[in-house]
Amino acid sequence: MLMDETKQKIGIIGGGQLGKMMILEAKKMGFYIIILDPTAYCPAHSIADEHLIADFDDEEAIRELAKKSDIITYEFEHIGVEVLQDLESEGYDIYPAPKALANIQNKYQQKELLKKYNLPVPDYIKAITKEDIKIAGEKFGYPVMLKSCTGGYDGKGNFLIRSESEIKAGYQALGDGDNLLMVEEFIPFDKEISVLACRNVSGEVVTYPIGENKHQASILIETKVPADISSQVKEEALKLGQEVIELFSGVGIFCIEMFVTEDGRVLINEIAPRPHNSGHYSIEGCVTSQFANHIRAITGLPLGSTDLVRPSVMRNILGEDGSKGEAKVMGMKEALEFSNVKVHNYGKKLTKPTRKMGHLTATADTVDKASQAVLEASKLVKIGCEF
Incomplete structure (x- = not known):
């Protein structure tokens, strides 16, 4: 007897516009959708079959989503990867794979992997201190792009440093030492x-x-x-x-x-x-x-x-x-x-x-x-x- 392919339940971490547009297509194919999002009336809420209202770092809620779903996916990358890695090791299907997410979440690790396989990227260095940023400015020439290694989107987590005098402002703007940072050469x-x-x-x-x-x-x-x-x-x-x-x-x-x-x-x-x-x-x-x-x-x-x-x-x-x-x-x-x-x-x-x-x-x-x-x-x- 043939199995109904649309009986698979898809769990989506995130109920924003990307999740909503995923669901609109999934529904054309007959899939059952469960979302996890902390906002009760997020964009995907009205069209999801189930909505788990929980924070994105709520491991217990993510585990509940996994138990309810045959496949898990996500609409953004700033989520706790450790619980996804644990779930994958327990046999749950998660796509894209948590290993890929872990390498991409950290922009420095992302660049290191691309560089290792000779894929072309702007030059960059890790920055722990303001002195590291100064060294990068001397190496690459100004301007340089200071980036938070994790958590940035839509320009948040980026600071364009046009001269040595702006190093302090950039360092403070991106956490004043509390965040992992990197400096990239500016590409005109x-x-x-x-x-x-x-x-x-x-x-x-x-x-x-x-x-x-x-x-x-x-x-x-x-x-x-x-x-x-x-x-x-x-x-x-x-x-x-x-x-x-x-x-x-x-x-x-x-x-x-x-x-x-x-x-x-x-x-x-x-x-x-x-x-x-x-x-x-x-x-x-x-x-x-x-x-x-x-x-x-x-x-x-x-x-x-x-x-x-x-x-x-x-x-x-x-x-x-x-x-x-x-x-x-x-x-x-x-x-x-x-x-x-x-x-x-x-x-x-x-x-x-x-x-x-x-x-x-x-x-x-x-x-x-x-x-x-x-x-x-x-x-x-x-x-x-x-x-």
Whole structure:
């Protein structure tokens, strides 16, 4: 008798927008979903079959999630890896593997592993003291990028040091010695790009069309696909993406963020072992979205085509400046007057400045047309407290 493949129960650590978008795809395939998130009305709450309300470092709750689930995955990497390693040793299926998560969580360890296998990265050194930062400044030349080795996201945990006089300020801003730090040479890049790679439990690997990313204050604001890069850069970036996911024996979606220099070099910046903001375009832009392939990958299903249906541009909707409190949405009707624009409202109850509250995607015959449409629509949609 054949087993119903959709009887598998998937446990997701995290109920934010990434978890929500995973669930939307999982539900198309009939899976039962349990989430763990401390926020009662997080974005994924309304569509999950079960919601364990608990902190991300609550080992007892994570164990409960494991007992209720056949497979565990996660929507962000800043979680306690030790309990996941213990659960894996006890026979639970966790994807991506806790070993990969442990190496990626610590940016210094991440870079050390990439360097060991001769994958191109910016030069870097570990920094324990202010004197170590000074040595790095002398070695690399200013500016240099000071980073927390763990816990950073959306520019948090980064501090650009432009001269020796800013060392003290950077050191204090990133914990004043309480956090593990590293210093990277500053790369005067021409473009920032990202490669999404997906690997399933059978070892099948697919890569997505390369996204060209634009940041504001270290927060992703826009991704254009296909990226405006040479065929040589495209070939190198896709090769690196495949090498990275194979190196980590990754199962699920991995995002590899990269710098492209003016002379055409491609350097790996950071890796995320999960669906990524820069891959949101794939929902409308590709045959199979990053979220659908992530679910396929972890449940042992064949991976879907990643072909680009049409040129696509994704633009984030951030919380309005000065707004902190209950979220209110304005301008969705006006934005949807653009027939080729889709609005994704994550349903977060509270807003604050620069918080990712949603995104817009436009598809068109050309990247320029999609970019123009999504830019105009983004001027209309606002998420804040008062208007």
